[in-house]
Structures are given as structure tokens and as C-alpha cells.
Amino acid sequence: MDLLDKWDPEFEDVGTLSPDNIYHELSRLDAFEPSRSSKQGKKHRDNPDKEVKNDTNAKRDSEETQALDNLETRMNTVLRDIDTCRIVLQVGAMELSCAKIRPTTIVDLHVDILLQIFGYFQDTRVGRQAQISWGLPHTDCEDIARRAARKTIRQIRLVCSLFNDLASPLLCPILRINIDTKSLKGAIELCKRPRIAQGVHAVQVGLQYRPKELVSYGPAFKDYCKQQLENMISLFDRYLEGHKSDDQTACPLELTGYQEAKRNYGKLSRSWDDYFYSDESDENDKNADVNEAETDECIEILVQAYNEYLKKHEEQLQLITSGSFVTTLASCISQLPNTITLDFTDEMEPLYDRDNPIILLRNTSLLPGMMSAALEWEKIDNLHHGNHPLLTRDAKLTPARILFDLPVAIHKAGVKLRYLDLGPFPCRGSFSLLCPDAVSNPPDPAAWLDLRAACSSLWRVDFGMNFHNLYIRREHLRPEEKYYVDQYLSTVLCSADLKTVWLDLRSFCLNDGRITSDGWYDIGPVLSAVNWPRVERIRISEVSSKQDELERFCSGLGPSMRHLSLWTIHLLDGRWEGILRTLDEKMRTTFCEQNVSVHLSNLTGGEFGEVEIKERPPPLGFGDLDDEEEPAKSPPAAGELLKKQYASLFST
Structure with a gap:
């Protein structure tokens, strides 16, 4: 049937049609499109341009042309x-459907x-290619x-369901x-x-740990807890420095709370000391301001903290x-398809608000939790080596073996690590744990x-950049101790795919006022063992080396x-x-x-001579701010000449 025969121009008014009928009519109109196209194509095929016409067909052509025009x-x-x-x-369909x-x-x-959009709420520590930037300790604002x-993401x-996915x-x-x-159960879930x-x-x-040595002798645990409160x-x-005692504008609430906290500290301290070193002859004089009930309460806090500490240890x-721990964690990591970074740390959430440090001494029910908390490795080391040592020997850093065991277990679980960040590391003892279960x-x-x-597939190794340890070290490691450190570093730095290497050995440096002729940590054996054909970024600091080893490395x-x-x-x-x-x-x-x-910066030895190693301040540096630092001494003439000759290599 011809297109014109199919067309029925009469249809009901749109206003009387339902949406379904309208869509039916639209579908009927769409059905004309093939006929419309074929008709137009036939027209062009049946009416080609004719440049030559003979007289015989002129009349017939005129009649056909008239019919086609109509x-x-x-x-x-x-x-x-x-x-x-x-x-x-x-x-009409739009008007009916609009509502x-x-x-x-x-x-x-x-x-x-x-x-x-959701990416704007991503953790700021996650960078390009999922690289993690741990950086410096985060501020409160961060x-x-x-x-x-994170709350927004939740x-x-x-x-x-789409947003959830x-x-x-x-x-x-x-x-x-x-x-x-x-923590392990949380990872499994x-x-x-x-x-x-x-x-x-x-x-x-998190490798923070509770060493057994701290609870092997009761008075040592008591002294440790007292030390925490004293801090x-x-x-x-x-x-409160700089505020007068009668200055009512200087946070009167805090001043009142401070007096209460100090009184509580005195009660705790005296009660704990008397528990271990009670002298009946003058007991009444010592505890004149502490009644029996308060003493029992103070002792209960210590006992509760001790038992909790021992249980968690x-x-x-x-x-x-x-x-x-290693087996379960490696199994979990094998189920995390995009995990490529392993970071070891011993940093923890603050045990109390540093802006309001007396809160624990005003609410003593919170004390057992703080006193039984795990310790950072630096604090464990200082239990024996601090100014007031609490132990008679080094505490064993049992979690040090995890630095070896966990990467191995992860590799055997089929996961390739790309980034390895090493925070805590044995610095004074437990070095043999870096290669646990060795026969010899x-x-x-x-x-x-x-x-x-x-470690053969690593792209980045960061060692020591986040160390805060500033020990007063008077002797280098013994050869049998240095062996473990050298072997461990050489092994984790073995990857030929390494692109970034950060090595900071400050925790192994002498820091006791002698001169640099004793040297820093000798990194030569490590540099001689590595091969980094693809390395892009290197930072090495606080180390010593021989000329031939360093020149060969460069x-x-x-x-x-x-x-x-x-x-x-x-x-x-x-x-x-x-x-x-060579570098030039x-x-x-x-x-x-x-x-x-x-x-290049702070070079010593050779043409740059020897300099005195000044004792370094504690990490927080609460020294006298009015003290002026001595300006750095200029290097010998030979060193000055080298700095001028190779000025482009030295930091300004």
C-alpha cells in the first residue's frame, strides 16, 4: 500500500488521549519513516537529470512530470x-507526564x-598511584x-546501593x-x-610493646608509673610558665585543677612508695594527709594497672x-587486592590531651588505662639507658622479629610489596631478632x-626518616651487632626496581661531645652490596663511608x-x-x-676536617629559648675551596 493510502489524517484531539494512546500514535507515526525514506529514494532514482530530450518523448515526459509534481x-x-x-x-505527552x-x-x-566528588573526601595521606605520605606528625587540625x-564517607x-559501592x-x-x-579480629572482619x-x-x-622486664620487679613498674605522672x-x-600565682586572668580553672592534680599525685606517689618501702616507725608522719581509704584506693589503681599490663604483655x-600474629596478618593482606605498602611504626594516639595534661590526675579512674599502655621502642630502650634507669639490663624487643617475619609471610602469601617504611628499629639491643630462628x-x-x-620487588624503602630517637650514644655498635644491621639493610635494599631510597642512621650516631674522627654509622658495607639501576631519588644522612666506597657508589x-x-x-x-x-x-x-x-650538606672528614659533635637536645626541645646557638664554624681552607669549585652541588 502506498504511503499516501496508509495516512489517515483524522485522529482524536490530543487533549482527549491518555499517555498510552499518545505513545501508540507516536509509534504509528514512526512507522511511516521507512516508507518516507524509500519514497524519497525512489523519486531520485526515477527522476535523473536528463540533459538530452528527443521530440518524440517530449509530450509523454511533460505529462509524467505533471503527475509527479502533483x-x-x-x-x-x-x-x-x-x-x-x-x-x-x-x-501532549510531556504535559501529561511532567507531574x-x-x-x-x-x-x-x-x-x-x-x-x-567522593575523591575530595579521600584520606590526604594517599597520593598518586596509591603512594602513602606518612610525613611529620599530624597537627590537630589535620x-x-x-x-x-571519614564521617562524611560513612x-x-x-x-x-550505588553510593555504597x-x-x-x-x-x-x-x-x-x-x-x-x-586488632587482628578487626582486620579479619x-x-x-x-x-x-x-x-x-x-x-x-603498630609495634608498640609491653616488655616483661617492667613487671618482673614490682618497684620498677611503680617507678615507671610515677615517672609517667611526673611527666x-x-x-x-x-x-603555666610566666603566669603569676595570683594572676586570675591566667586560666583560673586550669590553675584550680592543677592544684587538685598535684595533690592527687602526692597521694599516689606516697601511697605507692609506702606499699613497697613502708617504715612503720614514721608511717603516720609520712601519710598524715592521706587516710586509709585514700591509700587503699591509690594502691588499687597501681595493682589494677599492673595486672592489666601483665595480661596484655x-x-x-x-x-x-x-x-x-604474622600468619593471620599475612592472610588478611592476601585478601586486600590493592595493598602495596607496608609500614612499621610504634607511634600511638596520645594517652592524654597534651593541652590539658592534668585530666588523668583529676579523674584517677582513667589512670590504669594509661599506666598499662604499650611503650614505644625508644621508651623501652630508655628503661635501662635513661638518666634514671628503671631496669638493670636491656629489655628484650621481642616484636623486632616481626620486621623479618611479616614481609616473608606476605611474600609467601602471594603479595608483592612495593613500598616498605621502617620506623622502629633495634638501636641498643635485640639485634639478633632481625634474623630470627637462625641456627648459627x-x-x-x-x-x-x-x-x-x-623485598625483591620493592619500589621504595624508607628507613629512619621518622625516627625521633636522639640517644646519647658513647660507643658504636659492636661488630657482631653491626653485622645484623648491615645484613638487614642490604637485604631490604636488594631490589633492582628501587626508585626511592631514604636512609637516615641518626639513631646509631655518636652524640656525646666527641669529634667526628670517630665517625657516624659506617654505611660502606651496605652501599657496596646494593645495585639500583632504576633509582630516581636518594637521600642518605648521618653516615660514614670510605672514599673508594662512596666514589664507587656515585x-x-x-x-x-x-x-x-x-x-x-x-x-x-x-x-x-x-x-x-665524580658527581660533577x-x-x-x-x-x-x-x-x-x-x-650536599654538612660534610666532614678529608678536606672538610673534623668538628665537635655537640650533644643534641631532647626531641621536644624545651631548652632556654634565650640561649643563642653558636654559629657553625667554617670548614678549613681546602674545604672552602671545594665548596666554591663545586658550588652547584652544595645546598644553600
Whole structure:
């Protein structure tokens, strides 16, 4: 049937049609489109341009042309009617459906746009290619912003299933696991939630520990707890420095609270001392201001803290020595498909508000929790080596074996680590735990093969950059101790794929006022063992080396190099001139087409001579701010000449 025969121009008024009937009419109009197209095509095929006409067919052609013109006119009329009807029907459908159409909301945005929006609430420590920037200790503002962002992510997940799918991977980019059963159970539960698990990029292992030696002798634990409380009192003393005792504008509430806290500290201190060293002859004089009930309460706090500490120590010791902590954690990491970073730390959340340090002494029910908390490794070391040692021997750093066992277990679970950040590290003892279960001492070189395999795919190793330890060290490590440190560092730095290497050995440096002729930590054996053809960024500080070892290392730097920093380096023998000439030649040849920066600073030995090693301040530096620091002494003339000759290599 011809298109014109199919067309029925009469139809009901749009206003009388239901939406279903309108859509039916629109569908009927759409059915004319194939006929419309074929008709137009036939017209063009049947009416080609004719340049030559003979007289015989002229009359016939004239009649056919007239008929075709009439047909075309009618067809155009029909097509216009169809288009008009379509427009009218579409407008009518829109008017009828408008009230039922759902307004466009954020839920209707494309997935890529939603991901971009949600990405603004990503943890700021997660960078490009899922690299984690641990950086310096976070400020309160950063912590508040991070908690607010995490709360927003939690709320986003509750909007709908789509938002839950997209936002869940942002919920936990860094999984923190401490050495305790509760933390392990939390990791196991997280692995049961694949959407959250796929967003975990880094696992941070908290190695804070409760050494047994602190509870092996009751008075030692008591003295440790007293020391913690004294630190709080001292902190508040510094907070109030400069305020007169009668200055009512200087935080009167805090001053009142401070007096209460100090009274409570006195009661606790005297009660605890009397518990161990009671002298019945003058007991009444000592505790004249502490009644029996208060004394019992103070003793109960100490006993409760001791029992809690001992219980948690035994839990930690069992998890480590049985291997269950490492095995369980490695199994969890194997279920986190995007985890490529392993970070070891012993930093913890503050045990009390440093802006209000007396809160624990005003609310003594909180004290057992603080007194039974695990210790950072530096504090464990200082239990024996501090100004007022609490132990007669070094405490054993049992969790040090995890630095070896965990990377090996992760590798055997089928996971390739790319980034390894080493925070806590044995500095005064327990060095043999860096290669646990070795048959011989020192262990056979084959004992390190498992760790070498686990580290063979690393892209970055960060060692010591977050150390806060500033020991007063009067002797270098003994050869048998240094062996373990050298072997461990050489092994974790074995990857030929390494691109970034940070090495800061400040915790092993002498810090007792002698001169640098004794040297820093001798890094030579480590540098001689590594091969980094793809390395891009290197920073090495607080180390010593021989000229030939350091010169050979600099000669091996390849064209991928982008940044080299050598800071506080002591030359054990030879001269710096050869090393600087090697670096300068590298800058003019291998590095000439790259934007490479080389920074040398605080060099000693050789042409730069020896300098006195000044005793360093404590980490928080609460010294007299009015004391002026002595300006650094200029190096000898030979050193000055080298700095001028190779000025581009030295930091300003």
C-alpha cells in the first residue's frame, strides 16, 4: 500500500488521549519513516537529470512530470502533517507526564563524576598511584579534618546501593593493626567486606610493646608509673610558665585543677612508695594527709594497672612467639587486592590531651588505662639507658622479629610489596631478632634469602626518616651487632626496581661531645652490596663511608636519577675531591639532559676536617629559648675551596 493510502489524517484531539494512546500514535507515526525514506529514494532514482530530450518523448515526459509534481506536492503535505502531529503528540505527552517525572539529583550523575566528588573526601595521606605520605606528625587540625572526611564517607554509604559501592573503597585506605587480638579480629572482619577491602592501599603495623622486664620487679613498674605522672606535672608546669600565682586572668580553672592534680599525685606517689618501702616507725608522719581509704584506693589503681599490663604483655608475647600474629596478618593482606605498602611504626594516639595534661590526675579512674599502655621502642630502650634507669639490663624487643617475619609471610602469601617504611628499629639491643630462628650466630647468609625474596620487588624503602630517637650514644655498635644491621639493610635494599631510597642512621650516631674522627654509622658495607639501576631519588644522612666506597657508589648512579641528597656524611679516609669530581662529571654527562638536583650538606672528614659533635637536645626541645646557638664554624681552607669549585652541588 502506498504511503499516501496508509495516512489517515483524522485522529482524536490530543487533549482527549491518555499517555498510552499518545505513545501508540507516536509509534504509528514512526512507522511511516521507512516508507518516507524509500519514497524519497525512489523519486531520485526515477527522476535523473536528463540533459538530452528527443521530440518524440517530449509530450509523454511533460505529462509524467505533471503527475509527479502533483504526487510530490501531496506527499509533502502528508509529511508535514505527520511532523506536525508528532510535535503535538510529544508536547501532549510531556504535559501529561511532567507531574510524574522525578527531578534530576546527584544520584543521576555519571559514575565518573560521582567518583571525582567522593575523591575530595579521600584520606590526604594517599597520593598518586596509591603512594602513602606518612610525613611529620599530624597537627590537630589535620586529624579533625580527616575524622570529618571519614564521617562524611560513612554517611555517603548510607544514601543508596550505588553510593555504597562507590564510597566504600574510600573508607579505610590505611589499615592500622596492633599486636593484640582485638586488632587482628578487626582486620579479619574487614576482609569479609570486599568493597571496603579493595580500597585498602597500605597496612600499618603498630609495634608498640609491653616488655616483661617492667613487671618482673614490682618497684620498677611503680617507678615507671610515677615517672609517667611526673611527666604530666612537668608538662603543665611548662604550660603555666610566666603566669603569676595570683594572676586570675591566667586560666583560673586550669590553675584550680592543677592544684587538685598535684595533690592527687602526692597521694599516689606516697601511697605507692609506702606499699613497697613502708617504715612503720614514721608511717603516720609520712601519710598524715592521706587516710586509709585514700591509700587503699591509690594502691588499687597501681595493682589494677599492673595486672592489666601483665595480661596484655602475655597476650602480645603469645601472638608473637607462636607466629599467629604474622600468619593471620599475612592472610588478611592476601585478601586486600590493592595493598602495596607496608609500614612499621610504634607511634600511638596520645594517652592524654597534651593541652590539658592534668585530666588523668583529676579523674584517677582513667589512670590504669594509661599506666598499662604499650611503650614505644625508644621508651623501652630508655628503661635501662635513661638518666634514671628503671631496669638493670636491656629489655628484650621481642616484636623486632616481626620486621623479618611479616614481609616473608606476605611474600609467601602471594603479595608483592612495593613500598616498605621502617620506623622502629633495634638501636641498643635485640639485634639478633632481625634474623630470627637462625641456627648459627651470626646466621648463615642463606638465612636471609627469604627476606631478600620478599623485598625483591620493592619500589621504595624508607628507613629512619621518622625516627625521633636522639640517644646519647658513647660507643658504636659492636661488630657482631653491626653485622645484623648491615645484613638487614642490604637485604631490604636488594631490589633492582628501587626508585626511592631514604636512609637516615641518626639513631646509631655518636652524640656525646666527641669529634667526628670517630665517625657516624659506617654505611660502606651496605652501599657496596646494593645495585639500583632504576633509582630516581636518594637521600642518605648521618653516615660514614670510605672514599673508594662512596666514589664507587656515585659512579654507579644511572640516567634515571632525579634527586640526590647526602647530608651529614663523614669520610673515614681519603679525600672528598675525587667524589665531588665524580658527581660533577655525572651532572655534565649522564644527568645533563635531565632535571637532576644534587644537594650536599654538612660534610666532614678529608678536606672538610673534623668538628665537635655537640650533644643534641631532647626531641621536644624545651631548652632556654634565650640561649643563642653558636654559629657553625667554617670548614678549613681546602674545604672552602671545594665548596666554591663545586658550588652547584652544595645546598644553600
